[in-house]
Amino acid sequence: MTLDSRSIRALLAVLVVAASPAFGQAYPNKPIRMILPLPAGSATDVVARMVGVPLGQSLGVNIVMDNRPGADGGIAGAETARATPDGYTLMFGTNSPLSAVPTMRKKPPYHPLKDFTPIGRVGWYTHFVVVHPSVPVKSLSEFIDYARANPGKLSYATGNTFGILTIAQLQKVAGIKMLHVPYKSDPAALIDIIGGRVQFMYATQGQAATFVREGKVRAIAVTGSKRSPLTPDVPTVAEAGLQVPVLGWGGLVGPAGMPAAIVQRINKDLNAVLLQPKLIEEVSRQGFEFAGSTPAEFGDWLRQQYDFWGAMVKELDLYTY
Secondary structure, rough: OOOOOHHHHHHHHHHHHHHHOHHHHHOOOOOEEEOOOOOOOOHHHHHHHHHHHHHHHHHHOOOEEEEEOHHHHHHHHHHHHHOOOOOOOOEEEHHHHHHHHHHHHOOOOOOOOEEEEEEEEEEOEEEEEEEEOOOOOOOOHHHHHHHHHHHOEEEEEEEOOOHHHHHHHHHHHHHHHHHHHEOHHHHHHHHHHHOOOEEEEEEEEHHHHHHHHHOOOOOEOOOOOOOOOOOOOOOOOOHOOOOOOEEEEEEEEOOOOOOOHHHHHHHHHHHHHHOOOHHHHHHHHEEEEEEOHHHHHHHHHHHHHHHHHHHHHHHHHOOOO
């Protein structure tokens, strides 16, 4: 009988636990590395650091952030998947490495359900639908009418896979056509929105809120099921009569084969952190809403998202390479 790499890592993790009866109590006894799939300054980076500090305090060790952007989160995902499953390498995973990379690539570098251990969901991102002020619209409905009247004359920016899938679906549902201009992150895309080089994008609220308040971009809608407290006068996408059921989300995963005791310890401390009132208030200003879970619930969520993204990518023909 031969063992694949995942089985070997899982066996090693079991042997470590078996060799040390006090291992569960001793963990963690050194800094934990948290891999981030997006660059410094991105919404994911900001939220992960906000959560990582109190989580490290609760666990009794430092959590060291390691930004590994690139390949739509695939670099971070691959780095996490091949790490030793001892609880000292985690990833603040989002829909980019855990839903988009496995479904948009014809030969993905890993499997989201087989190569990772789900630890716990952290929550949801809320996005502004923004336009450059030169676009003569005040609402998403008006924008769609304007885009229909000007086919191919407008361009849109994306700084992550959420924007890629969401706007592709929006174009299909609304019957509009725009030029896609991809960027490596929201901050880079927003610079060109502000400069008028592109006209439209879905931007994470934490990145765009200041520019909206200053009038440098115009928010015409928000994602999610309810209006944002940051901009209560801006309607939701659903209020514009559109159903675009794509969510931006984040959660903690580790390599496949992590010991259950370690997973439960991290999950327990994570969920306690997500209940801290001051932290809830701070992340809400970033357009992020906490939504904790058990490891099993997060595993089910990853499976649902994998199936959903797979179906949407196939329907919209969004295969990259």
